[in-house]
Amino acid sequence: MKLLTCRETTRLVSQGLDRELAFGERVALRVHFAICTGCRRARRQMAFLRRAMQALPEDGVRPRA
Amino acid sequence: MPAPADFRAQIQALRPYLLRYASLQLRDAAAAEDCVQEALVAALAGESGFAGRANLRTWLTGILKHKIVDAIRRQSREAPLAAEDDEDLEDLDGLFARNGHWTERPPAWSDPDGALEQSRFFRALEACLARLPARTGRAFMMREHLGLETGEICKELDITPTHCWVLLYRARMALRECLQQTWFGK
Numbered sequence: 001m002k003l004l005t006c007r008e009t010t011r012l013v014s015q016g017l018d019r020e021l022a023f024g025e026r027v028a029l030r031v032h033f034a035i036c037t038g039c040r041r042a043r044r045q046m047a048f049l050r051r052a053m054q055a056l057p058e059d060g061v062r063p064r065a
Numbered sequence: 066m067p068a069p070a071d072f073r074a075q076i077q078a079l080r081p082y083l084l085r086y087a088s089l090q091l092r093d094a095a096a097a098e099d100c101v102q103e104a105l106v107a108a109l110a111g112e113s114g115f116a117g118r119a120n121l122r123t124w125l126t127g128i129l130k131h132k133i134v135d136a137i138r139r140q141s142r143e144a145p146l147a148a149e150d151d152e153d154l155e156d157l158d159g160l161f162a163r164n165g166h167w168t169e170r171p172p173a174w175s176d177p178d179g180a181l182e183q184s185r186f187f188r189a190l191e192a193c194l195a196r197l198p199a200r201t202g203r204a205f206m207m208r209e210h211l212g213l214e215t216g217e218i219c220k221e222l223d224i225t226p227t228h229c230w231v232l233l234y235r236a237r238m239a240l241r242e243c244l245q246q247t248w249f250g251k
Contacts (some may be wrong), residue, residue, distance in 0.1 A: 003122045005165025005166060006161060006165060006166045006167050007160075007165040009100065011230075013231060014230070014238075016156040016174070017237075018208065018215045018229075018230055018233055019226075041171045041173055042171050044174075045174060045177075046237045049240055049241070050192055050209055051181065052181060052186075052187075052208035053190075053205075053206075054210070054212075055181050056086075056187060056191075056210055058218070062157065
């Protein structure tokens with residue numbers, strides 16, 4: 001199996017938010033995440049961006065804690 | 066339900082917010098102004114549809130969103146945004162070394178959920194969005210905020226799916242970096 005670089009990994013993580021990844025792509029990602037903290041963080045951060053963008057028009061609706 | 070005059074005043078008070086919201090997505094002050102105007106007219110005509118159920122801002126934003134999607138479709142037919150010079154994937158501002166690994170590993174973000182509770186965070190996010198190149202920002206807003214599928218974004222922007230994924234990837238990486246600098250790294 002081909003090992004991914006961080007550049008390829010982040011690219012696939014992003015595409016995973018826009019299309020269904022192939023089985024081989026998912027396996028390759030899992031292998032890379034197992035050894036790479038930076039890419040695990042990037043994945044979490046991209047998922048967070050999605051949540052933040054969905055919350056965008058609601059900002060200020062909830063009272064500040 | 067608020068009295069009519071009161072309702073109108075409440076709606077007018079939200080106008081600056083709505084304008085900022087529309088400009089962020091259309092990147093064209095005149096088009097944003099038109100959209101907001103159309104949305105306000107629709108809102109005043111459909112006041113009974115509101116009936117105090119939802120938050121007024123949320124309700125108005127929902128109406129405005131539809132107007133923005135229409136405007137984007139119109140714009141892509143009449144005056145498509147030009148391709149940008151920096152849409153090339155290989156140039157991600159030195160994030161990666163030649164061997165494809167991080168030049169600097171992304172730091173962990175502390176309490177991202179807490180950020181979603183703060184309006185200051187959303188101001189920072191908006192500022193980062195405004196810094197994206199026009200087409201990149203447009204593709205990203207269509208995907209993540211308006212919730213359109215890649216296929217439709219390709220059609221509206223007249224680009225291939227691969228190109229679309231590149232734009233979305235660039236947007237996500239740039240926003241990560243920007244939020245790191247302006248919010249999470251502080």
